Amino acid sequence: MLVTAPIRNNRQFRLFWLSSIIFFSGFWAQLVVLAWLAFEITGSEFAVAGFAAARFAPLLFGPLGGLVADAANRPRLLMLTNLVALAIGAVTALLASFDVIAYWHVLLSGFLIGMTQAPLQPARFTLLMDIVPRDEFSSANALNMAAMMGSRI
Numbered sequence: 654m655l656v657t658a659p660i661r662n663n664r665q666f667r668l669f670w671l672s673s674i675i676f677f678s679g680f681w682a683q684l685v686v687l688a689w690l691a692f693e694i695t696g697s698e699f700a701v702a703g704f705a706a707a708r709f710a711p712l713l714f715g716p717l718g719g720l721v722a723d724a725a726n727r728p729r730l731l732m733l734t735n736l737v738a739l740a741i742g743a744v745t746a747l748l749a750s751f752d753v754i755a756y757w758h759v760l761l762s763g764f765l766i767g768m769t770q771a772p773l774q775p776a777r778f779t780l781l782m783d784i785v786p787r788d789e790f791s792s793a794n795a796l797n798m799a800a801m802m803g804s805r806i
Contacts, residue, residue, distance in 0.1 A: 659793040665784040666793055673777070673797055676735070677804035683742060683766070684708065690749060691759045700756060707760045711767035718771030725772070727780045734769040734776075741765050 659666045691704040722730060745762040748754035778797070785793040 656792045656795055659785050659789045659796060662789065663785060663793075666781075666789075669780065669784060670793075670796055670800055673800040674804055676777075677801045681805050687745070687759055687763055690745075690754070691756060694754065694756045694759065704759055704763050708763035708767045711764060711771050712774075714768075714771040715775065718773070719775040721772040722776035722779060725776070727776045727783065730772060730776045731780070734773040738766050738769045741769075 655661075660670060687708070688701050688704055691700045692698070694700070741762050745754070745758060748758055778794075781793050781797060782790065
């Protein structure tokens with residue numbers, strides 16, 4: 654079986670995979686931009702590390718996020734968490750555009766976006782099991798990880 658079988662054979666996976674490329678590209682870009690903004694505001698590498706800590710600390714709630722992902726409608730959860738992250742990003746962009754942003758805004762944005770990631774990541778990965786036949790799961794997972802890691806470029 655070819656690795657690309659889930660893309661060819663499954664419209665739901667094809668859409669999910671394309672959304673993964675877009676989502677993870679935005680995820681990595683947002684991470685870089687907010688870290689850069691933390692440095693621009695403070696001029697401190699320590700502040701960038703503080704942002705990174707605030708951004709990734711909510712992932713410690715991953716097991717709770719997994720419980721939420723298991724109990725919720727996964728596609729709706731993905732849409733909701735992405736919309737919340739979009740709203741947080743939009744507010745942060747507006748604050749930066751009007752030159753009224755402070756470092757604590759960047760920390761809060763990072764933390765809140767991280768909170769959306771706690772249920773989002775388990776939901777994304779378990780949704781694969783819902784939309785891909787068992788015999789194509791390995792290929793679908795590899796393609797999903799390629800989208801995630803390839804979007805870093």
